[in-house]
Amino acid sequence: MEEMLNNMREEDIKEARLMLDAAVAFRGAMSSAMRREIMKRFCELAGLPFDEPPTIVRRNPFEDENLRNNLQKFISEWCEVDEIATCTCHELYDSFSDWCMCNGLTPPTKNVVGGALRQMKMFVSYKSDATRKWRGVRIKEGEER
Incomplete structure (x- = not known):
């Protein structure tokens, strides 16, 4: 790094150091596009x-057919x-995680599972007493499974 800086003009060195310091100091608040532009200018x-860098094509995990099937x-x-059945989102996710491990x-993460369930439109998500719940589903008791 120092070798590279020795071959640069003094103004360019100052600009490059400022850019790198900014990239490090504001990493969390800076978009990846901005960091890429800083690195491009530094180079x-x-x-x-x-x-x-190659463009990454992201797919929507909520639309994953395997997830819906599972x-x-x-x-x-x-x-x-059942129309009147309810369970907490936490209970449903924990049971689904257990089912996944058994199989x-x-x-997947809670957010991915919740998003997939909302897109499937089988149950209604609602909040009651500061607890997020699903209406229309309940977990079977241990022996019934």
């Missing part, structure tokens, strides 16, 4: 090549579906 000043299997095996699967 230009230092005479280094800069390769754009949720449907879980619901048919471990849950009771050799890695459970």
Whole structure:
């Protein structure tokens, strides 16, 4: 790093150091696009090549067919579906995680499971006494599973 800076003009060195300090100091508050631009400018000043990172195509995990299929299997095996049934989101997620582990699967995050359930529109999510719940489903008792 110091070797690179020795080959640069003094103004460029100051700018490069400021840019790197800013990138480190504000990392959490800075977008990845801004960090990429800072690194690009730093490489230009230092005479280094800069390769754009590949664009990552993100897929929506809520639309994952395997997740929906696994949720449907879980619901048919471990849950009771009834209009007036309720369970907490925590209970449903914990049971689904247990079901995943029993079937050799890695459970997705709570947010992914909740989003998938909302998109499937099988149950209604609501808040009662500061607890998030699902209406229309309950977990079967241990022996019924």
